[in-house]
Amino acid sequence: MYIPPAFREATPDTLHALMRAHPLALLVTHGPGGLMASPVPFLIYPDEGGHGVLRAHVARANPHWRELAGLDECLVVFQGEEGYVTPSWYATKAATGKVVPTWNYATVHAWGRPTVVEDAGWLRRQIDDLTRLQEDRRPEPWAVDDAPADFIAAQMKAIVGIEIPIARIEGKWKMSQNRAAEDRAGVAAGLADVADPHHDAALADAVKRRL
Numbered sequence: 001m002y003i004p005p006a007f008r009e010a011t012p013d014t015l016h017a018l019m020r021a022h023p024l025a026l027l028v029t030h031g032p033g034g035l036m037a038s039p040v041p042f043l044i045y046p047d048e049g050g051h052g053v054l055r056a057h058v059a060r061a062n063p064h065w066r067e068l069a070g071l072d073e074c075l076v077v078f079q080g081e082e083g084y085v086t087p088s089w090y091a092t093k094a095a096t097g098k099v100v101p102t103w104n105y106a107t108v109h110a111w112g113r114p115t116v117v118e119d120a121g122w123l124r125r126q127i128d129d130l131t132r133l134q135e136d137r138r139p140e141p142w143a144v145d146d147a148p149a150d151f152i153a154a155q156m157k158a159i160v161g162i163e164i165p166i167a168r169i170e171g172k173w174k175m176s177q178n179r180a181a182e183d184r185a186g187v188a189a190g191l192a193d194v195a196d197p198h199h200d201a202a203l204a205d206a207v208k209r210r211l
Contacts, residue, residue: 001109001170006178009171015108016052018080018171019044020133027056027162028075029114031067038064040162042076043129051166054110055126057159065160068114076164080106081203089190091182104175104187104203111168117161126161175210184211 023041046052058065082105090099128144135141176184191204
């Protein structure tokens with residue numbers, strides 16, 4: 001990934017936080033069937049391995065998991081806040097007019113050697129962890145044990161697990177850091193403006209944090 005120095009993010013806690021907040025990532029492989037990409041919810045286990053371990057599951061009917069056998073590397077792409085930036089938000093527009101549109105975004109790319117897992121205990125832990133991450137924010141969280149045991153057992157037979165120890169990880173936070181201070185402030189204000197058609201509170205906060 002092309003990362004100018006101003007946009008590089010290497011703090012593990014920051015990278016892992018984005019992965020937890022935006023777990024639906026793109027699994028990219030180049031195996032016997034050629035290039036393949038599948039959106040898959042991943043969980044990051046940050047305390048395992050050198051850079052953390054990714055775990056997920058996919059439907060057994062999905063042919064992508066069969067491509068993983070024998071691969072030395074795959075890529076998992078996590079996408080955070082993103083949005084259009086209009087030149088109209090830049091103070092420089094009024095001063096010189098020498099401005100163009102751009103796109104702000106945060107993304108994490110993780111590489112590692114994938115392993116297919118069919119162990120029932122591993123799969124149960126993965127679905128419990130994934131469910132807990134999403135349901136714990138609800139006032140009355142749903143748990144896997146709320147469903148009949150035989151039903152869950154049948155569902156688990158229809159999935160396979162994927163485990164990827166992260167060998168390399170990169171983060172890019174393109175949040176207008178390459179612009180003058182007044183332009184960055186204008187972008188944050190523009191994104192925070194509820195009357196603007198490109199209003200995006202989450203992206204505005206991300207820009208402000210980079211100010």
